Amino acid sequence: MVTQPSAAQSGLSYADIVDLADKAPLVANVRIRNIIILKPEQAGTVPADHKRLFIEADVTGLIRGESGISPLVTYLYDAPLDARGKVPKLKKAQMILFARAGGRPGEIQLIAPDSQIPSTPAEVDRVKFILSALVAPDAPPRILDVGDAFHVAGTIAGEGETQIFLRTENGDPVSLSILRRPGQAPHWAVALGEIVDEAARPPEPGSLLWYRLACSLPATLPPRSVRSLAVQDAEAARADYQLVIDALGPCGRTRKSG
Template sequence: MIGSPIVIDARIRSAVKIKGAEAQNLAAGKSRFYVEADVLALIRGPGGMSARIGYVVDVALDSRGKPPKLKKQRVLLFARPVPARADQVQLSGVDGQRFWSPELDALVRTITRDVVAADAPPAITGVGNAFHVPGSLPGEGETQVFLRTANNAPISLQVLRRPGEQPRWAVALGDIVDESAGPPAPNTLLWYRLACGLPGSLPTGAVESDDPANAQIAAEDYAIVLKALGPCQ
């Protein structure tokens, strides 16, 4: 969704099954259609879009080997323009057509708005450096992980350990760590940037520590963050 220059709320007017040579390279368990749909709202994209658009979509077959009924369905489309054709779009991926629901609509509009905001969190490109500082009490300490971003804007992770408590983590956008900050809300743009941009483990070379025990805790704290974020969706 984030990489799609066009996001459309539409209702399908007609769907014609594509056969023969034009259905080559079709994945097993799917059927290909040429769809015409009426644009209900242009959520994201350039002006000049036609009120009715056409596109090709591959849809999954049900347990009986039949495609879903597409006509009159309300859908959200994630697409890119077709040069010199205001009435045609190309879906951005295999999930470029999604059946509409109030929950999905609200999520899409929120993230679309967040993506174009001046203070939108940037894409994560890697881990810069990380370190763990033990506290004065056994089991106490703090891990900080500084991230690399596409526009070099500072983002860092902080994991606090207190004796007898579960580790608590937060994300900071900026150079100053806000002690009251916490994890990002699920399904927000910041959550997506972290869940889908962070590497699967803390790179060994990123840890700044001569103490193997502190380096191990930093890696464990990083894993806590990944587990809390959940898989990239």
């Protein structure tokens, strides 16, 4: 089993980093060379308690980017002011940028206001680990919605099986299965394919599959998912879906910007 690097010093959770990495066509390690604080008439609209900076940075490593990157990049960054109302000291700082190419050579754009994070060896390892999972051939697809749910009651009390289909961005099949047997703890699993086999298991916490589920599934089973079921079967499907949600736990996002 591949072990995920431990959380680093950025303060961002696993889900936060996946959110950034999943949207960024360009991820780079940089060392900030120069900072210019833009005047209000140059900066445009800036969030309260922030200053817009024009930053020049030397690229020390390209983590993701098919088309390469200039060795010197420039970009804008809205820096939060410290308790004294000062811009933080960023010159010579090592940063990881989640970005996209800008309109001019060497110009890039951060994908979000907080997509510049401190670079440490541990953080670089964590970002690389997540990016590798995102581009792996067997990477789980993005979950868009919950589809139909089905429930089959067993022949004895307390026995039953629920299957819940999920809608994905690329159309690949993903489903949840929940099996209950009298005298046993409920067993649930996720299947990436048409067939749910006995080897299917719940996702490993902190894995990309866990993230796709924990950060995408609604808190309760949508009414449309059980619209064709009898009342008793619908109640069982809802209870089984809640079992999955509780087992996945909170997504763990901490970022305030998208």
